[in-house]
Amino acid sequence: MRKLLLALFVLAAVLFDYLLFPGLGLDRVAPSVMIALFVSLAVLRGALPAVPIAAAVGLILDIGFNRFVGMSAIPYLIAALAGALFYKRFYADNIIIPAVTAATAAFAKELFLLASLLLSGGRVSGFFALFALHMLPVSLLTGAACALIHLLLKRYLLRSSFRLDIDYLR
């Protein structure tokens, strides 16, 4: 049941990021729902399910939609890893930690894409405008999206809401 729910969450995130937001012309300020999802998943369930899922989904999406392989997979993987750093270190009710992590991961993704673009000879007009009108709103909205997703995910996927898992004491 959990796996099915997780698959549905991933599908919904793909629908938002790759079909709905570009279709509505919102790609300049749209949050990265995938990053929000993987950060939340990693905070709740740790690196083991989150990192491989993030890398695999990223690779598939790169083949289907993106310019080069790794364009999504690397940022998703890093986002999942960043989320996993906080696994069982904070109470699951805390939505600030995943939100801030997701916002930071989204900003890192923007920097990664910008660096790859500049390295491949791409032209960029107005770095400040890019920062203020694209990178910052995308990061903040991704953080907000992560807070919402985290509220939903923890309801369905969380094993334990205690910082010190009782299983370790058995």
Place this chain on the structure above:
Amino acid sequence: MEICVRSILPSAGNGIAMRRSASNKKTLIITALSAALLLALVILSAGAKRANFFENAAGTVLTPVQRVASSVSGAISAFFRNLFNTTDADIENARLRSELALKDRSLIEMDELRRENERLRELLGFARSAGIEQGVTARVIGRSSEIHYRTFTLDAGSSSGIDLNMPVICAEGLVGIVSEVGSGWCKVTAVVDPTVAVPVMVERTRDTCMAHGVLNASGDKNRMELYYLPADRSDLVPGDVLITSGIGGAYPKGIRLGTVTEVMTSEKSSINAYLSPFVDFAHLEELMVVTRGGETG
């Protein structure tokens, strides 16, 4: 009972620490290996290329899924667009459309087919006027989600005769170039992509120059920059039409690209002018990959 718990907890704590340490090491190793593998893939997949076996297989499986998803997302986008239409005319239009849909669904389908037919006729007419002898029409089934790169996925590939670096057009003008090809799908890099440069000429004056895509977060996201015009370019005016020059052989000569929107008068600026493409990249549906023909410079 309290004493008992106290005696257990320190050893349990050590156990937790050891397990966490081992788990962290394992996670780090897995992540480092994954990152290294991904980086290798990035380097290998950079630039125009034919898809390898794994990419081809994944792309072939994904193509029908993308086709269905593209139709679904189109319907969802239309729903949201209608939802935010608030003027009287829009509301009236929506009501009439709804009534029409209720009365006769098949009429709508016929209308859609008629429109598609019109678009294809326009595309064919444009291709003929540009001297293109042979092309493959394909449907857009996916687009890159990032603004940094402007890539489209089409539902036709090498099995239909499409190859790397073939130009892609629509009825409005030049769309881009094939940058990756699989057996049943291909990826097109749009001319507005920040890494793409197109040799063009001013239709009126016949001056040759270079149009370059650019990433800009403000204003028109499809805006392109114009470089390398002759030093005396005082007669370039907003509204001038730019067509492909055919120089370099990548794009056939005479395909419309866009119009000049702003001429830079400052000598310090390396940019000569800004142009707006004819093609509406947000609403591309059917495209033609030029497989043969077209005059080159």
